[in-house]
Amino acid sequence: MHLQARLISVAVLAGLASVAMPAFAGKADSPAALRAKDMLAAHGAAMHRNAGDGFAVRDVVVDRDGAEHVRFDRTYRGLPVIGGDVVVHSRNGQFRDASKSLKTSERPNLKPVLSADDAVLAAGTDFAGKLEDIGSQGLVVYARGAKPVLAFEVRVRGVSKRDGEADMRYFIDANSGKVLDRWNIIHTAAATGVGQTLFLGDVSMTTDSISGGYQLVDPTRGGGNTRDGQGKEISRVYSSAPIMTDADNNWGNNTESLVASEASDAHVGVATTWDYYKSVFGRNGIYNDGVGVKSIVNVTFRSGGPATGGNAAWYGAPYKFMAYGLGTSSWYPVVAVDVAGHEMTHGVTEATSNLAYSGDAGGLNEASSDIFGTMVEYFANNATDTPDYMIGEKIYRSNPTGRTALRYMFRPGDADGNRSYNCYPAAGFAGIDPHYSSGPGNHFFYLLAEGAVNPAGFSYTASQLVCNGDTGVTGIGRDAAQRIYYRALTVYFTSNETYPQARAHTLQAATDLYGAGSAQYNAVARAWSAVGVN
Template sequence: MSLKPYVLSLSIAAALTLAGGAQAARFDQMAIAGAAKGLARQQSAALQADSDDAFEATDVIVDADGTEHVRMQRSYRGLPVIGGDVVVHSNNGRFREASLTLHGRGRPSLSPRTSANEAQLVAGKDFNGTIESIESRGLVIYARGDKPVLAYEVNVQGASDTFGTANMRYFVDAANGKVLDRWNLFQTAAANGTGKSLLVGNVGIVTNSVSGGYQLVDPSRGNGSVYDAKGKNDTSANLRNATLFTDTDNVWGNNAESDRATVAGDIAYGVSKTWDYYKNVHGRNGIFNDGQGVKSYAHVKIYVGTGYTSNNAAWNGSAMEYGDGGTTWFPLVAVDVAGHEMSHGVTQATAGLAYSGESGGLNEANSDIFGTMVEYYANNSTDAPDYLIGEKIYRSNPGGTTALRYMFKPSLDGASADCWSSSVGSLNVHYSSGVGNHFFYLLAEGAVVPAGFGAGTSANLTAAKLVCNGNTAAGGIGRDAAQKIWYRALTVYMTSNTNYAAARTATLKAAADLYGTTSTQYAGVASAWSAVSVN
């Protein structure tokens, strides 16, 4: 797959192609971005900037009161600084503060002791699988550790016995040839007309009318489209050969798996609800905030290390993929799964949370959080909203209490962390996400035991069991405030290397911006983090 690891939500060069008010707005963004670059040069100490650092704006957010937030990528003598990204906050051009994780101004020697070819060999060996492509992206400054290190970035794509279907970013030390870090841009939901859908009944969907029929393309949402991958493995060649779903009567599917268009209807519905959620709740126009939809692939097999499986769904860096399930699971096309996958794209386009360590757990938690909020936004009676992830995909779930993940008590899945500890960052990102999921549940709902999990059930939960510090009065500020605080923290304050401690700071800043430091919402954020041992 030819997938790009960097996606910019602000394309300054595109300004000249716009007209009228849109052109004026884009020129305003250009001016703000330019001013922020000037502030970055002036505020070198606050940005931990060396005199040879340079900054390029990738996103601009302006609040109603004129406060500006400019997200920028950092380079040093022309080399990208991985983990050096920063958000410059200002008001009417006056510097306020910066959000970043870089701790020092020291920079490494730019003389490598190993070659790019050696780095590719190291990455290829670590990949441990069938490689479709391997490419050196050149030298970078890797700054996610204790101090910046000169490294090679290597992109490896294929099917890995360790990582499954993979589009990997490797960082190999240019001095000793050791792997410093790696993560998968292919991010999955599980560790493991009229749409006659499978999981939510008959639903209205928007399609594209063409000569002789209809295409499963939504012109009202950036021409997002759904393709049939025909049950094949998700290699680049197979995805290129996938076919767009078409129909003659604009009725898609038959509410059963016997019609291949049925789950396409589920996907189109889930994608439309996710698009509408981001637009109507957060003012975001598509994954990349550019008004453009993306492709979704139905009937895909995804490699998970032991072989290709239909028991998964994924964001592959530029599109969504949905498997057909199996004996345990229905096709993985539930609304919260669609919201989860699209939200990986939003993370990629904003904070860019690296998919390893605690930042990887936050990346996964963000997708679970917004996947759940999409489910509440859809409010479909056939898929009652809750804080269970993927409960609708189980073929046998009579009590409705079996799920992939449980946000109110993550450890119910047998592997996820309820409370932060120093070892959380070493967990699989689907399990370290438990801390973020748990925080958000407590923030929104408080220590309230959901129906079906209280006394007398197999879970036998109490309010005291939902918190890590005994404070059953933590959080409870409501979903509306909680989701707005989290979104602002993600898009304005988090950066690629944000960990849980920094996420606490980011959400407190977001709560202060939206509601004030003396508000119940601000206090709720603080107490909810403490209730999951992030202090």
């Protein structure tokens, strides 16, 4: 629908409909979920359970050996507990452990000092941009800080210089009016906006036949489809962009003169990502439910200035689609295969660990997308887009050395003027753009997979590739590294994951897959230490 702009006064009263949690049909009443619910009651102290807490199943993972991992979202007296999610781990009906970030069973008084209107005003003032819709989502218990506090969640839609195209979740202290946290549910590929495919040559792809021709719908991958945004700004076309059609099933001409060229890149990129997750991890689509999502190419995104075609994004629930910018004078259309893998992984993260998009968790969210976007590129193994540990290098119109990229995984700061962090700071991350706080996660994965080895086309010494002087870091290969990280992301990470917790959880994942004290386990520990996470 057209998100019509309108002036918003400080006395806005209308609230927006609450963003629905993903539904996992059949999981909530599965035997594993029922057993886990019993364990919540029997082992409440391990979950920091309060008598007023309630739990709803988000996801269920059952290993081949029978181990069960059931993920719950938490409420307190009916209010969502932000950062209160927990994963119950068990085997043979015996409780093993719980993954959580919540540190206490203490809960706040539920009588707010401020009103919802006060919270709306605080969020609108902080947003400092063009408001299109703003409203209170009601009270929540915000538990991502030192202790849980009562807060209002406020949804803000619009555009600002800081956040660009934005659908923001704000959390406002219900007693002081302080902005506790905020993040954008639109997760972009780039930090700033600066078929016969454009990037992959001529490739075969699955389409669907209709009367008089064909359409870019993939019936073998859940009906996922690719649509033409017709050069419009994405908020004006996301619900009306038409599915692309063609008379002879030959899409594009390898140039930008036909939108079908960039549409083919996006369509193939999504199909490749789908196949990667299914082949490597047995995952059947973003939500593991066999349902595809839509991709919209040839669009622009709003920013603090003029709309830009230099971006791509995953639009989380309730939207659930991917959008690809039409390019700029410096960038081709943003439809490279690692970008498609990156954006689709944002959806996988939302469906599983649901990593928040701020603090350490925000950096891990972006790192997860970079990691699996890179692994999708290796899975595709296309000769015209040689796999590497750079993100988005194909989208630059001028890249004679091949070394210009959105991000490097091996030395993240070198790709963007040291805005990205190579090493984890002792105090952790707060208020840092997730594209930059992703650096330690990306760096860790490179060292885990490849070791302190200079990437092709560069001239780094081993000492330049580590943060602690440990030049002997040895890689375990991409296959083992991706399996360890995926298991940690989907089984152990929680929404408020910190980097130190990610270290512990990837070590647990390595133990599950390869054994405690194995070469893989030791490599995980050494790689995290090499980027300053201890």
